[in-house]
Amino acid sequence: MTTGFFTDTTVCIGCKACEVACKEWNGLPDDGFVFSGMSYDNTLSLGASTWRHVSFIERPAAISTNTTGVGDFSWLMMSDVCKHCESAACLEVCPTGSIVRTEFDSVFIQPDICNGCGMCVAACPFGVVDRREDDGRAWKCTFCYDRQKDGFTPACAQACPTESIQFGDLDELKEHARARVEDLHARGLHDAYLYGVDAESTPGTGGLNAFFLLVDEPEVYNLPPDPVSSTKKVGRSWRTMGLAAAGLLVAAIASVAADRR
Amino acid sequence: MSRAEGTTYYDLPVIKEPVWIWAVPAYFYLGGAAGAAAALGSAAQRKSNLRGLVRKCRRIAFAGSLTGAGLLVLDLGRPERFLNMLRVFRPTSAMSMGSWLLATFNGLAGTAVVFDGHGIGEVAGLVAGVAGAPLTGYTGVLLSDTAVPLWQSARSTLPVVFASSGVSAAASLLDLTDLNERERRVVWRFGLAGQAVELAAMTAMEREAHRVESVGRPLKEGLGGSLWKTAKVLTGLSLLLSLVPQSSKRRKLSGVVGSAGAIALRFSVFHAGKASARDPRATFDHQRAGLGAREVV
Numbered sequence: 001m002t003t004g005f006f007t008d009t010t011v012c013i014g015c016k017a018c019e020v021a022c023k024e025w026n027g028l029p030d031d032g033f034v035f036s037g038m039s040y041d042n043t044l045s046l047g048a049s050t051w052r053h054v055s056f057i058e059r060p061a062a063i064s065t066n067t068t069g070v071g072d073f074s075w076l077m078m079s080d081v082c083k084h085c086e087s088a089a090c091l092e093v094c095p096t097g098s099i100v101r102t103e104f105d106s107v108f109i110q111p112d113i114c115n116g117c118g119m120c121v122a123a124c125p126f127g128v129v130d131r132r133e134d135d136g137r138a139w140k141c142t143f144c145y146d147r148q149k150d151g152f153t154p155a156c157a158q159a160c161p162t163e164s165i166q167f168g169d170l171d172e173l174k175e176h177a178r179a180r181v182e183d184l185h186a187r188g189l190h191d192a193y194l195y196g197v198d199a200e201s202t203p204g205t206g207g208l209n210a211f212f213l214l215v216d217e218p219e220v221y222n223l224p225p226d227p228v229s230s231t232k233k234v235g236r237s238w239r240t241m242g243l244a245a246a247g248l249l250v251a252a253i254a255s256v257a258a259d260r261r
Numbered sequence: 262m263s264r265a266e267g268t269t270y271y272d273l274p275v276i277k278e279p280v281w282i283w284a285v286p287a288y289f290y291l292g293g294a295a296g297a298a299a300a301l302g303s304a305a306q307r308k309s310n311l312r313g314l315v316r317k318c319r320r321i322a323f324a325g326s327l328t329g330a331g332l333l334v335l336d337l338g339r340p341e342r343f344l345n346m347l348r349v350f351r352p353t354s355a356m357s358m359g360s361w362l363l364a365t366f367n368g369l370a371g372t373a374v375v376f377d378g379h380g381i382g383e384v385a386g387l388v389a390g391v392a393g394a395p396l397t398g399y400t401g402v403l404l405s406d407t408a409v410p411l412w413q414s415a416r417s418t419l420p421v422v423f424a425s426s427g428v429s430a431a432a433s434l435l436d437l438t439d440l441n442e443r444e445r446r447v448v449w450r451f452g453l454a455g456q457a458v459e460l461a462a463m464t465a466m467e468r469e470a471h472r473v474e475s476v477g478r479p480l481k482e483g484l485g486g487s488l489w490k491t492a493k494v495l496t497g498l499s500l501l502l503s504l505v506p507q508s509s510k511r512r513k514l515s516g517v518v519g520s521a522g523a524i525a526l527r528f529s530v531f532h533a534g535k536a537s538a539r540d541p542r543a544t545f546d547h548q549r550a551g552l553g554a555r556e557v558v
Contacts, residue, residue: 038271045273055270093406095357096342097349115336115345118280122407122538127276136338139546152287219545222270226553230406230413232351233557237405242419245394247458248297248424252304252390255450256311259443 001164002105003148004170005157005210006177006238007079009221010065010184010192012164013053014040014077018052021159026051045222051141052156053080057220064189065215068240078212078221079165082107082128082141083196086206089229090120090129090140098138105170105209114138124229125205143210170209174198177213191215195223204228209247263419267542275541276408279534284332286527289400291332292363294434294523295325296396299370301431301451303390306383314435314444316377319386321434322393323370330363355403362399366392387406397427404534410476410547411529411537419530425462429496430523436503436516445512449503452519456500458498463493463526473550475543485533488525495522 022028027051027244036042039056046053056140057076059066066074084106091099091107109120109129116136120129129140144154152158158169166173167242177194184192192215194201196208218225269275293389302318305311334343346360369389376382401420404412412419432452440448471477479485499519537543547553 015484036271038273041271044271047277051347053382057270089408090352093356095349095351095354095360096345097351098345113342113345113348114339115342117346117356118336118338119407121277121355122279122281122409124277124398125408127274127408131280131338138338202554203558217268219268219541220270222273222275222541224275224544224548224553226548226551226555226558228548228554230408232554233413233416234355234402237355237402237420240417241395241398241402244421244424245400248394248397248425249302249304249391250426251428251451251454252297252300253299255454256304256308257445258450259446 001103002170002209003143003168004084005081005082005154006166006171006213007171007210008164008166008177008180008213009076009078009164010213010215012054012077012079013162014054015161016043016054016057017159017161018079018156018165019043019050019054022052022141022153023049025147025155026142039113044139046082046128046130048130048135048139051081051147054078055080055221057216059216059220061216063215064191065184068125076216076220078214079156079160079221080221081210082143083126083142083205084141084209086209087229087232088205089123089125089231092229092231093119095119102143102145104143104145104148106145106148108142108145109138109140111137111139117206123230125224125229174211177211180213202227204232268330269541269545273541274539275544276538278442278538279409279532280338281408282336283528284336286334286531288329289423289527290430290524291325291329291532292400293397293423293527295322295329295370295456296366296393297427297431298322298325298368298434299386299389299393299396300539301390301447302373303387303393305447306386310443311447314440314447315386317435318431319370319373319377319389321376321431322389323367325405326363326367326370326396328506330367333363355399355406359399359403362392362396384460394424396425404530408544409534409538410473410543411479412534414472414547414552415466415470418462418469421462422459422466425455425458426496426523426526428452429459429499429519429547431455433516433519433523436512436519445507449507453500453503455521456496456503459489459496459526460480460493460500473543473546473552475540475546476537477535478543479533479540481531483532483536485529485531485536488529488532492522492526492529495519498522
């Protein structure tokens with residue numbers, strides 16, 4: 001069965017229960033206790049030991065779904081997570097076969113195989129995967145593979161008090177998410193749209209198994225507007241490499257052959 | 262344009278900066294020099310009067326690829342698991358292809374050194390030359406196979422820059438050794454071709470990267486930009502030095518300058534890429550300009 005996350009940012013209240021539940025269940029180390037000065041966000045980004053990250057955006061714009069009633073100001077919050085891309089760059093560039101697709105269609109890094117080469121870190125178009133300094137291996141959201149194996153909901157979705165994070169069968173989630181957007185539009189809240197719900201939305205990754213309902217441009221949430229798995233583009237690079245290699249051999253042969261004496 | 266134009270999330274990076282250390286660009290240099298040297302050696306091995314050059318080429322090929330492989334192991338988060346690199350064969354991963362290529366090349370280059378003059382050594386030397394050609398350029402493919410806007414954007418030219426610079430690097434190293442007149446001429450031609458193509462390819466890469474201003478910027482500014490300029494100047498200088506009438510001293514100077522240029526180039530591309538990854542605008546602008554998925558899907 002393909003399972004997924006649908007994160008509806010319009011009902012996120014920024015409580016960070018997902019961050020805490022994820023850390024607790026997965027036994028993740030802290031990332032230091034620093035005040036960033038960036039609104040309520042002291043986590044800042046997803047990383048090797050942060051697999052859910054709540055962003056806080058103080059947006060000087062009137063956004064129908066999230067207005068505060070105080071001038072042109074909107075409060076946006078979003079719980080970010082690994083997208084478990086349909087076409088996952090990290091998996092495709094992994095040279096050890098450590099990164100695999102599970103029976104739930106999620107993307108999983110096998111810690112007993114990973115040798116910390118860092119290729120997936122550079123390849124992820126969302127900046128999700130990172131290498132843990134003291135450990136040397138790459139880490140990211142496992143989609144609670146262990147919990148799912150036993151039929152449990154991932155820790156973050158379980159802990160979310162507003163059902164901003166919804167977990168379930170991917171097709172059902174998509175249906176539900178589309179209905180939610182239609183409902184919001186019907187109520188005149190036209191800013192709502194789905195990010196990554198299908199291959200049409202994010203063609204470069206073939207859609208995302210963890211997709212989002214957003215109300216502003218992706219950049220506002222630190223999401224790429226047109227993410228792409230580099231493996232879809234690298235063919236041209238291989239072709240020019242082939243030409244260059246052929247040219248190099250010709251240059252070597254010619255350098256020798258030009259000497260007739 | 263949208264109301265979010267120019268917006269970032271507190272200027273925080275959108276993708277992760279590559280975790281690779283200095284050992285990786287150092288390997289790019291050594292691997293490039295090794296591959297190009299092997300190619301020249303295999304082209305020269307049918308000529309009995311170039312035997313000394315062939316031996317030097319093979320030694321550079323073997324020592325370069327062995328040291329390079331060591332540097333790559335050093336860069337791993339878990340060095341003791343380096344053999345996992347040969348656990349799968351994955352064509353979609355440039356690093357997987359490169360690992361197999363490097364392992365094969367290193368074996369061949371070693372055989373060519375140890376069994377010099379024997380049939381097996383000659384065959385290994387010949388095949389190492391063929392494997393050496395892609396070894397110089399695949400590293401450019403590897404960098405393009407990432408989310409880093411600069412590297413992804415320069416994906417047509419980067420392999421050519423690295424391959425031609427591999428030729429310059431090999432010729433510069435050979436210039437540092439004592440060669441007879443005949444060998445000197447062969448190396449001179451090889452190096453000339455490498456450096457001329459390298460300078461042209463660098464200009465082409467600048468153009469490719471500068472299609473979007475914020476994507477190309479790290480080649481102009483900061484550490485990456487300074488090293489890029491240094492690489493250009495040194496490579497140009499080395500080229501000029503090899504065009505004026507030759508003396509042994511001038512040839513060695515050209516070799517030193519050329520080697521420094523080839524090393525600066527690898528570190529420039531490396532640091533410029535890191536800067537590009539840190540800049541969220543580079544990723545956003547690149548994709549909004551239609552150079553993300555829209556370019557291919």
